[in-house]
Amino acid sequence: MRFRVLGPVRMQPRTPTAAKPRVVLATLLVQSNSVVSTHSLIDELWGMEPPRTAATTLQVYVSQLRKALLEGGDTEERGQPLLTQPPGYLIRVGPDDLDLAVFESLRARGRAAYDERDYATASRLLADSLALWTGPALSGIPHGPALQATAIRLDELRSEVLEQRIGADLKLGRHQELIGELMALAHEFPMRETLHGLLMVALYRSGRQSDAVQAFHRVRRALVDELGVEPDASLKRILSRVLASDPALAWNPAWARAARPALSPSATVSALPAARDPERSGPLLWLPPALTDFTGRDEELARYERLLAASGAPRIVAVSGRPGVGKTTLAVQLAHRAKGFEAGRILLAMRDSAGRALTPYAAMSALLRRLLRPVPDVLPSEPEELADLLHRATRARELLLVLDDVVSEAQVRPLLAAVPDAAVVLTSRRPLGALEHARHLVLDVLAPRDARSLLLATGGPRMAEDPAAVDRIARLCGRLPLALRVAAGAVAVHPHWNAAGLARRLADERTRLGALSLGDLDVRGGLLAAYQEVSEAERHAFRTLGLAPLPDFPLWIAQSLLGMAPDAAEERLEGLVRSHLLEARPSADGPEPVRYGYHTLLRSLALDILDQVGGEEAATEATARLGRACLLRARAADARLTPGRDRLAGVLEPDLQGPAAHDPSVVVPLRWFQAEAPGLLEVLRRLHASGLWDLACALASATSGYYEACGLWDDWETGHELALDAARQAGNTLAEAVLLRSLGDLAWQRRHTGRAADYHRHAARLFTLVDDRVGAARCLTGEADVLLGLGEFDRAEGLYTRALEVAAEEGDTRGCAEARRGLALVALVAGRPSEGLAQLAECEAAARSLGDGRWRGYARRTADLVRGGDEGWARLEVRPGVWLMDDTRRIAA
Template identity: 60%
Template sequence: MRFRVLGPVRMAPAAPSAAKPRAVLATLLVQSNNVVSTHTLIDELWNTEPPRTATTTLQVYVSQLRKALLDGTADRQQPLITRPPGYLLRVAPDDLDLLVFEALREQGRAAYGRQEYDEASRTLERALALWTGPALSGIPHGPTLETSAIRLDELRAEVLEQRIAADLRLGRHQELVGELMALAHDHPLRETVHCHLMVALYRSGRQSDALQVYHQARRALVSELGVEPGPVMSRLLERILASDPALSWRGGTGSGRPAARPVRDEPVVWLPAPVGDFTGRAAQLALGRRFLHGDGPVPGRVLAVSGPAGAGKTTLAARLAHETADRFPDGRVLLLLRDAGGRALTAEAAVATLLRRLRGEPEPGADGPPAAEPAEPGELLHERTRGRKMLVVLDDAVSEAQVRPLLAALPDSTVVLTSRHALGALEGVQHLVLDVFDADEARDLLLRCGGPAMREDPAAVAETARLCGNLPLALRVAAAGLVARPHWTAADLARRLADERTRLGALALGDLDVRGSLLTAYRDVGVPERQAFRLLGLAPLPDFALWSAAALLDCEPAEAERYAEELVRAQLLEARPRSGRLTPVRYGFHPLLRALSLELLGQGSAAATGRLCRAFLALARHADARLAPGRDQLVEPVAPPAGIHPEELVGVAPLQWFQEESAGLLEAVRQAHATGQWGLCCALASAAAGYYEAGALWDDWESSHELALDAARQAADTRAEAVVLCSLGDLAWQRRQPTAAVDRYRLAWHVFTREGDRASAARCVSGEADVMLGQGRVARAERGYVRALSAGRAAGDERGAANALRGLALVALREGRATEALSRLAEYEAAAGRAGDRRWQEYAVRLTRTVTEARAAARETELGTAPLEVRPGVWLLPAHLAGE
């Protein structure tokens, strides 16, 4: 065996001696034959504070490992390969003790399920013999190795308990007493160990000692955790006190199979212990109670609880089962419809497991197939529950097909189903939908479970809830993580959750793992839907239209809708109806699911990002051309993705389109810049500038154009740089930053002049003239507008000419020449009409009306000192009013 992790981490011939390369090796081994992302390895080595050189240093460690691995490989084939988004270590099944252990564990479980207890005991003992100490010892642990070590130690305990269960079935109770006493001493809170010890002592004729074991375990549980022993241990106490003959050893059959046990008629309780800090869900609990008491709004016997992974469906169902115990005197049983690996149980396996539980046969660690029965399992289950008032919780159902045989075999029982999606094809079912917590419930859970540190910082509580998306499981893990690290503050926790790339890694503690819960939902869908889930993580926040999905998935909108709706059904995506919108239904991610999507996507998303940006560009240009024809100066053709039709998607509501897609458009600028698609970045920012100006969205205007300016310079595209500078000049002018505005206009003018673009240069001159007019330098402004008008007309630029005429009309008004101003406004309106800009035409009409009314009242001289609308929606205060 070449690699060992079940104890100190070792490798033959020898692993690197330094701790961090060995930690990399261990992380790759516990996920052998699977890709481990670079982000995961960096988190493992440096947690949330990696050095600036983390990627380079990791590459050095990988290089050292490759050399060591190659030295011990007979065929000289490198087992450690690069595979985006990280690395993959290929390991043969016999070369890693963990893989051998897992194979033996499965063989032992299967033998136990077949009631071949002798074989099960020997196989499980071979698995335990592989351990040489605590898992993954001898190296520092980051989040992945810490979680893996806990998981592996738990698996070891499970295998040990099942081997003991097999030995008890074989009548080896006297030999087990000493071993079990030692285990009970080392694990005072592990109820299964104490149950085994109680059985071994009872069968050895030591009933009083068995009772003493119960009371010692109960004191430990109450003292340490504040809970009573669970139903299995409590029921075992009752059976010992009653000297239940079924509990005594009755010998075997010679084949390792015990004699058949008589059917028991006493109540069976097989539920998880109640959650002491249960929070929220008052309305849902009330509805569930009414249903289980038979006075719900819809009569029936099946309650289906659905909701996303981590919403607390199992916790709610178990809570209802505990609270309504008096309604079900014949028993309450919970059955998980998945195996330990998250795979769905077949209906047959589920029926068999439920039969065992109803017979009161606790089989720790083994839910394998039952022994052969004289009748069909469904018939036996029906017989077992006929006429009895029982509650059966079928937890985490995958499909209607999985649960139909169970429901048919339980006609007299009340059933609570939990599932990630609504099982709508089932008849006669009352549905109860769980979503994430509201803000108050999220805060209450964090305060209740997070200890004093959480209660001291309300702002950090609110931020933690937001970063967790109010998902109950994530909130519980975050709170538990804070309690487990008393040296942290609530603000420390919030900071560690802030980075979307590492958030899921921070939401894992012991057997609580948000990523694992979300991954189960992801693995339930088909391969095409998984790819869609990964790519849609690139869609803009907070939500996106169907055309965005079509662009990212490179398909027609109808096909994109099919993918999106399938992901909605699987609770991996949210459908968000929006009344009064151009797009009545938009889609969005829960923040933790988006983090998972981007984590799974890894690298290589530039092509999808490019398609999304081209779609945004085609639609933004179309909308901008409807709002302000001829404004955008970067109109070089960029083909939109197939299926994107601007005239259909924007329609006659360009302003509404911009309002709905503004956040996504800005995100598209950022993504284009981040992926080095410089031309798209510049073009997107330029196409949005008109909307930013009309809506006074100065911050978005600035952030998009600063990125575009850098993109133009990265691409050495001087024309794009000049266009962006001119637009930034407009922004500075609107923000009353005259020096910055003039500098940007002049820089842009020089570039346009050098390239012979007289029309664009003239627009820069008009912009500078606007600055002069605002400063009261009217004569200089007039000279600038005259130059711009001449150049615009010479270049055939109707929009530029109209803009200069607007400026000359304003100059005339400032100097009290109302007749000239009206003449210039008439020319401006006509030029705006030829350019096709209705906003400018309406502005000309408004300003003309203002001047005409002032003349009629003999107040035209006041126009030179009054506030003036100098561009559509932009007002200029005279210097004495503006405080200049």
């Protein structure tokens, strides 16, 4: 082996002497053949306060490791194993090059042999896996958060393998030779109850009943004195059987036999399951323990407890939901809480250790091996005979089965048909909608209150010190139970962490999933399993739709990103919804009946995969399609809301035509903008980041009418500042002029008069450069508005007049309406109401010609106020929805 982590971290031919390069090596090795991000490595080396030169120093460490690896002499043949691969580094390791990989392989084979009751092979394989260890895992180096969690996990795995190897040796009758080893282990781990139970069994089988009783009392004293708790129920059961001299606890030579005769399909059930496993008493129980800190889901548990307790009708509960939502946890909790089921409660995983789906035959065989005592080595080979045997083994027995991680209805139908008397709880990633007689429960994320309670219950006292940070963590985790447990566990096991620091680590969407990993709990891995299960077409859609704006998006956005027809795009979306990779959210008030969105962590996964798989060029092309689709509809809506206003319409991206321009959803423009405006601003950011300058400028211009109409000053400014930079990057003088004029209007509305006048004058010069007389004249109107607010009525009137002359010459109806509105205001404040009313009438006529209901209503409303006397227009509305209150009162007086 070339690399070792099961003990001191070492590599051949030479291990670096400095600790930091060995930390990098260890971090890469425990995630071998996978990319480890630069962010994770820096976090491992320096924690939450890295030096400013962290990235450069990390590159030095990687260079040192590469140099050491080159000294092996076989690098030319095998290639440099340490590779740079964005967003970090990857080390290539063969199956026999790393002791951890060999350990995992031997461990898996040993466990499989144990499950098949080949105890001799299991003992040998498990012993070989333990022989690889040379000390505590990952020793000799400082541990950051990931290495600390991995070291804990590996040491726990070592203990589990040791216990299973001892269990196999006990089955083989080696109880006397195990006593010394078990006594030493019991001394080393005084509160590990499983080891003490194995010691008690070994002593009892060696004829040392009193010593077995004393072993129980030693561990009980340790638990009571140190922890204040009593031994668990399994240890107490072993004691009661020792005290009762239970003959079933003695060793049975039949356990060590290599093979048994095949089970005849005609064998009667009464002849088979009478004997129980000697380590087991009472009903069969093949369930993980219930969580003591299980939180929420009270209504669901109560409802389905009642269903399982009912008699007569089939009792099948199908639990589905996205990865990490707690399907298995809920099913196990329900199985423990359900009343009755004296024959037993059994959980059966419907996938093997490699994640492959069990066949119906394999599932029925595995269930029979749980049910029958003694366990046959050979079962009927025909599915019909196997189903018949399973039916007779479960007939009239009160059993509760949990079938975990079901792949499809077809996988479980044969099994369910064979166990009609059993109650069944199924879990699956997809809803099993075609399953007969099933009651369905689709799990969602936890309620905010329950998410907070789970964090506080599992995160320890430091989590409770900052309630605001707890709420942020819950939100950033999307209230997903698995993510909440990982986040809380990370705070609990790292003494130098607190809730606020964890919230900061989770804030970056691109690195959030990397921070949600603790030991063998990996949120990214759980979510990735659902992604890998769907078709390649759906995987492409999942990662590409990560570019869609938050918080959700309509069908037409998906259509544009995927470059598909509406029906095909909808079919792809619904497939992702069925796989719980996407959410369908009915929209009663919006222009679209259904909108789609990601769970926050699934969006992080989509963007992460898109970075690795999609490529920058594909992402830019999809963003361009998205930008054009948004621009097309924004222009159509803007043309209805503020007709004739956008000077870039038809100039930038003039080819934007087609049926989408007449999309029924934009017929009510204000409603459409209200639904899509947050997403449009995010799309604008993406266009800017992708260097799609003209699209960014055009989209900003198409949305400013809505921002002005609704007074959304901050969004208006944010989008226009980005677009102004894009115009300058592209060298587009016309776009720069349009955006500067719009920013002038914004500054005027915010009463930043000096800045507003500067924007309008600068924009006018640029319009003149590109020979756009209409744009330059509108800038005169904007500057005149500034002067009007400052009380400089004569200068304002002159600018309004010049603007009106140009607008009339150029046929700019909107420019005429705006200039006449300004001239009406000057006449009113100067005490010439008849002239003001005449200008307002011309303004209304121009607005009617444009089809602009807002300006038409404004002109009519102002005229009515004037006719009502000075008191009626003391709060002067200078544009639709914009007032100059203080100055007007001064002028009217």
